[in-house]
Amino acid sequence: MGVFKDAGHLFRFLAIFVFLFIAFWVIRGFVVPKSFGKYGHYRAASIDEIAAHPLHFAGHEACETCHVDVANVKKDGKHAHVNCEACHGALQKHAEDPASLTPTKPDTATLCVRCHEYSAARPKNFPQVHAAEHSTGLPCETCHQPHSPAMTSGGAK
Amino acid sequence: MKITRRQMLVLLPAAAIAWEHVMAGTPEAAPNYTMSEHWWSMLIDIPKCIGCGNCVRACKEENDVPDGFFRTWVERYHVEDEDMTNPTVISPDGGKEGFPPVEKEDEGKYFFVPKLCNHCADSPCTQVCPVGATFVTPDGVVLVDQKYCLGCAYCVQACPYGCRYIHPQKEVADKCTLCYHRITKGLTTACCEACPTGARQLVDLKNPNDPIHEFLRTHAVQILKPQMATGAKVYYNGLDGSVR
Amino acid sequence: MSGVEGYMYPNEINLYWSVLIVLYPYITGLVAGAFILASLERVFNVTAVKPTYRLALLTALSFLIVAPLPLQFHLGHPERSPEMYFTPHSTSAMAMFGYVYLWYLMAVLTFEIWLDYRREIVLMSQKSKGLVRVIYKIMTLGSNNISERALHIDEKVSWIVTLVGIPSAFLLHGYVGFIFGSIKANPWWSSPLMPVVFIFSAMVSGIACVMVLYMAVTKLRGKTIDMKCVDTIAMYLFYTFIIDFSLEMLDLIHRIYEADESFRTLDFMVHTKLYFSQIVVQIIFGTLVPLLLLAITQLVKLPEIARKRMYAVAGALTLIGIFAMRWNVVIGGQLFSKSFLGYTTYKMSLVTKEGLLVAVGLTLLPLAILWVLVKLLPPWTDGHSAEGVAAD
Secondary structure, eight states: OOOHHTHHHHHHHHHHHHHHHHHHHHHHHHHSSSTTSSSSSBBTHHHHHHHHOOOOOOOOOHHHHHHHHHHHHTTSSTTTTTTTHHHHHHOOOHHOOOOGOOOOOHHHHHHHHHHHOTTTTTTTSOOOBBBHHHHHTOOGGTSSSTOOOOOOSSSOO | HHHHHHHHHHHHHHHHHHHHHHHSSOSSSSOOOGGGGGGGEEEEEEGGGOOHHHHHHHHHHTTTTTTTOOEEEEEEEEEEETTOOOOEEGGGGGGGGOOOOOSSSOOEEEEEEEEOOOOTTOOOHHHHHHHSSEEOOSSOOEEOOOOOOOOOOHHHHOTTTOOOEEEEOOOEOOOOOOTTTHHTTOOOOOHHHHHHSSEEEEEEEEETTHHHHHHHHHHHHEEEEGOOOOOOOOETTTTTTTTT | OOTTTEEEOOSSSSOSSSSHHHHHHHHHHHHHHHHHHHHHHHSSSSGGGGHHHHHHHHHHHHHHHHHHHHHHOSSSOOOGGGGHHSSTTOHHHHHHHHHHHIIIIIIIHHHHHHHHHHHHHHHHHHHHHHHHHHHHHHHHTTOOOOOHHHHHHHHHHHHHHHHHHHHHHHHHHHHHHHHHHHHOOTTTOTTTTHHHHHHHHHHHHHHHHHHHHHHHHHHHOOOOHHHHHHHHHHHHHHHHHHHHHHHHHHHHHHHHHOOTTHHHHHHHHHHHHIIIIIIIIIIIIIHHHHHHHHHHHHSOOHHHHHHHHHHHHHHHHHHHHHHHHHHHHHHHHHHHTTSSSEOOOOOOOOSTSSSSHHHHHHHHHHHHHHHHHHHSSSOOSSSSSSSSEEEE
C-alpha cells in the first residue's frame, strides 16, 4: 500500500499516456478514409479518382467513325499505322462535339520533317529525306497527300 | 477517463462529417472494367523508335505534366565502337521537340530509348512511402494518391529509373499513370496513340489474345536495370547493353 | 540546363532533398549522442561526468523538440503529416519515425527529466509566484509527494528508463541511417554500414556538443569548469571518434576495392563536386584535426588552459565535420545521376521555405529552447544556481 502511495505520481504520468493513447484511437477511427485498406495499404477510392481524369486524345477509332473518307484513304496508304492525332494533335473536344472546336490544319512545314528529316541517328529502314533539297522549297503536300503520302505523280527528286 | 472519452465521442462527429467529403472518392468511373482481369505493362521496340518526340508531347498534353518534368522521355544514345560503358546520351527537353539531326554517319551507333515508369511489380517506390499514398493497383499500375501524398519525396529517391518528381505546383509526388483513365476505358495510352511507328505498345499480360505473348516468345526482350530486382514490367526489344 | 554535366535523367536535375534534410539527421544525431552521454553517468556510474548529466538531458530534449521541424518545412503538405501516425506503412523506414520519435520524446526523455527534476519542481511550485507557479504546478501533475521513499522509487524507475533509453537512442538514429542505407537505387547511400556509421557519428556529435555547451555555459555563468569532467568527456569523444572514423574508412575502402559499376561516377564526384565538403571539411578539418588534437591531450600532459582551448577547438571542428558528413550523404547522394552518366548542382535558395535562412533559424532554435529549459529547470550542480532552488 505504501509503495502504491509513493508511486502515485508515476501513475499520473501513466494516465497521460493512456489518455493520449485512447484519444489517438478514437481520432484515428474518424479520420482514416473509409476505403483505406480495401485492396491494400492505400485509399481504394483514389483509383477511381485517377480513372476519372479527363481525356485529351480521343483515339483514332473515334475519328474514323465520322471521317470515313479520310480513314479510307489512309488505310491503304503508307501512313496507315500513323494515327490521326499523331499529326492533328489531341482532339477529344472536337470528337465529342465537332462544332465546339474546328481543328486547324497541321502546318506541314514543321510536321513532316519532325518524322522524316534525315538523321543518321534514325533507324536506316525509316524513309527520310533532306527536306530542304528534297522539296525544293515547296510544301510537302504539293506532291504528297498527307493521308496517303506515297507518290502517285512524278515530282522532283 | 471514461467521461473524457465519452465527450470526445460526442464532439468528434462534427469534424468527421467535414472529413467525409474530403475522404470519400468519386463514384465508379469505368463500370464495365474489372481490375482483376488485367495486368498492364508496355513493350518498347527500340529499333522502331525514330525519336520524333510525339510520345513526350502527347503525355504532356494528356496529363498536364509541368514544364521541365517528365512522365515519359526519350534518350538518344551514341555508343562508339569499343566503348560500351561510355555512351554519350542526350535528351534535350526530354526529347519533346525531337533531336538535332545527325548528318554524318560517324563511328559507332545511335539509337533512341523511350523511358517511362516501369510499373514494377516489386516497386521500391511504393515500399518506402510512409503513408500508403503510392501503391500498385490490382491491375498492376503504380499510382499516386495525390490527395493523400505528403510530398516527402522519399519515393523519388527510391526509384532507380528517375521516373518520379515532385509536382512544382501541387507539391505531391507525380509520375506516369500508364494513362489509367484511358486504359480502363478500353483506349490505349496517349503516348502509344501518338507513336507513329508502333515503337510503344500497351500490353495486357492477362489478356490471352494480346500479341505480347507471341512477341515475348520470339524475341530477346530485356528490362531496365534487372539487377535492381524491381519486377519492372516495361519490356524492351533490342535493348543495347549500354543503356542505363 | 545550367549546372548539369554529362547526362542526368530529366527529373533528376532538381534536388528533392534540400539542406533541411541535412539538418534533420544532424539534429537527431545530437539528441541521440547527448542522451548517450547522459546515460553514461546513470547506467555506467561514471561520476566524473555528473556535472553535465542534466545539461545533456535538457540539450537532448531541446534538440528533439526541433527535430521534426525540418521535415515539416520540407514536406509539400505538412498538414497531412498526421497520416504518418494514422496509416503508417509498415514497409517504410520513414513511417516508423513518428512512432520512434514519440516514444523517445514521451517515454524516455520527458519522463526521465521529469523524474529527475520532480523534487525541484515540487519545491518551486510551492515557492514561486504568479504564472511561473502555475507552470510548475502543472508540471507536478498534482502530486507533491517528495517523501524519501517516493524519491527513491523515482531513482529506481529513472535507472530503468535510462536503460531502455540507450537502445531507444540507438533506434532513433540508427533508423535515420536506415532511411538512407536501405535505398538500393542509390549506391552512395545503399550500405548496411549506414545505420552503424550514423549511430557512432551521432554519439560523436552529441558528446562534442554537450562538451562545448558545458564549457561555454560555465564560462558565461562565470563559474569554474570542472576539468575532471571535461577530461573524461574528451576521452570518450576521442574513443567514439576513433570507432566512427574506422567505420567510415571501412566503408570507403570497401567501396574502393569492390569498385562496382557506380564507383567511377562516385569517385569522380568526390574529387570534384564534393571535394571541399567531403575531403577538406569532413575528413581533414572535421575528423583528422580534432582527432589529432584529442590524441595529443590524451598522450601529453598539458596545462589546463591548453587543454581547454584544444577541447573547444576540437569540439567545434567535430560539430562542423559531422554536419559536413550529413551534407555529403544527403546532398552528395543526389548530385550524380542514377544513370551514372552525369552530375547536377545543388543551388541552395536563401529565403524560401527550404532555404538557408530557415535552416539557420532551425539550427538556432534548439539553443533558444535550451535557454528556456535551463531557466525553468536549472541543471547546475555547483550549488550556486541563479536563484530559487537550492541543490544539495
